[in-house]
Amino acid sequence: MSNVRLSAEEMARYARHITIPEFNVEGQKKLKGAKVLVIGAGGLGSPVLLYLAAAGIGHLGIVDFDVVDETNLQRQVLYTVDDVGKSKAEQAEKRLKALNPHLEVTIHNTRLTSDNALDIISQYDVVADGTDNFQTRYLVNDACVLTGKTNVYASIFRFEGQVSVFNYLKEDGTRGPNYRDMFPEPPPPGLVPNCAEGGVIGVLPGIIGSLQALEVIKVVSGVGTPLVGRLFLLDAATFETRTLKVYKSPATKIEGLIDYDQFCGIVPAASANDEVKEVSVQELKELQDTQEAFQLIDVREPFEYEIANLEGELIPLSAVLDSAHRFKRDRKVVVHCKSGARSAKAIKQLQDEFQLDNLYNLKGGILAYAREIDTALQTY
Amino acid sequence: MEIKVRAFGIAKDILGFREQTLSVENGETILEFKKRLLSQYPKFEDLVSLAFAVNEEYCSEDFVLQPLDEVVIIPPVSGG
Secondary structure: OOOOOOOHHHHHHOHHHHOOOOOHHHHHHHHHOOEEEEEOOOOOHHHHHHHHHHHOOOEEEEEOOOEOOHHHOOOOOOOOHHHOOOEHHHHHHHHHHHHOOOOEEEEEOOOOOOOOHHHHHOOOOEEEEOOOOHHHHHHHHHHHHHHOOEEEEEEEEEOEEEEEEEOOEOOOOOEOOOHHHHOOOOOOOOOOOOHHHHOEOOOHHHHHHHHHHHHHHHHHHOOOOOOEOEEEEEEOOOOEEEEEEOOOOOOOOOOOOOOHHHHOOOOOOOOHHHOOOEEOHHHHHHHHHHOOOEEEEEOOOHHHHHHOOOOOEEOOHHHOOOOHHHOOOOOEEEEEOOOOHHHHHHHHHHHHHHOOOOEEEEOOHHHHHHHHOOOOOOOO | OEEEEEEOHHHHHHHOOOEEEEEOOOOOEHHHHHHHHHHHOHHHHHOOOOEEEEOOEEOOOOOEOOOOOEEEEEOOOOEO
16 A cells, blocks of 8 residues: 555544544555445445545445435435435535545446446455345346455345345455355345335444444455355344354355346246246156156255256256257256246246247256255255 | 254244244254244244354254254345
């Protein structure tokens, strides 16, 4: 940080930081030299942006495509009544620059997508994820892993919050756990409500977002021990906390960005052809036991097949259309994956392209089979 | 044997309790415990990515529970 200098004005402004022995001028220079991207300028983004701007982070990026809504004001303390109807990113920039004129701000007034995420994230040193849906959570996580960025994660629900620091580069050169190590698969759409659906107590993002800002400052300054390999949980209703140790999972593989709407089960409105027939794991077991002629196809990836398989023919989802001839027409074909989403997608593709009508999706995938039929099967 | 169960987020809604002491088999694994929950609370099936921690540490499905262990059930949360 030798190339970063603090002016006399800045030395005065950050005097309370500089007075902390282990933080001092060096810590403050690191903040000034840092570029931090805050994704989502809402409940969590408000305290994160305000505290990072006040603390003296040199360059803040803001990703948000939304406008301020009246229902935001109960918790999104960046905004005032006058901001309603206006761009969050633009209003946030004004507010933050009024707070700290030394700050540089770049706004990305756009939705983060698989097409722009790597480009945007790679321009920054550290990411703070304060988005409000599972698709973007997985997208941010995967993009941070692919670009080698630390992802300071927080999320909220009613009275509860979670915080962790993902993909942190440790001293031994390895990376700490990421979101997929904790939650390999998203819940089915609609099951876990977001703030709009489930509600949130207004002060909660203030608490959790402030912890998130704190972790960003620790990661950037190198002071303290960041929340790496640990998941912090708060239940504000009972004032109970847990700090759980989390580990990297060998099954987590992130090789590129994917279609996150599809991954999270959010698919376009169904057409007639989109009907996917299903069989339960018990029905599959009956087929196996009675030796009725049927074909079993596994559309997972080879590394997953190695972990556990049902002796089906392996045709990864990406190869299904090119391998359509391998799907038998004269008998029932059961298609499975880990939990049912990819196999349903494979069946839809084949029904659309080749009008096959003998395909059945294994409900719950190999995980349901392991749970209900063969408990000796390795799960992952 | 008895274990303590603490549910967070949507798991709390599905179970209908925040915290409870439950009776399980001696030497029950997390996988067996999950099956027990699933048979009692069928909606658990939808939560494929539910995580389990025992005594403040994430654990795999073959983890063997001990008397008085605290099992924390952590559902994913997306709000921001």
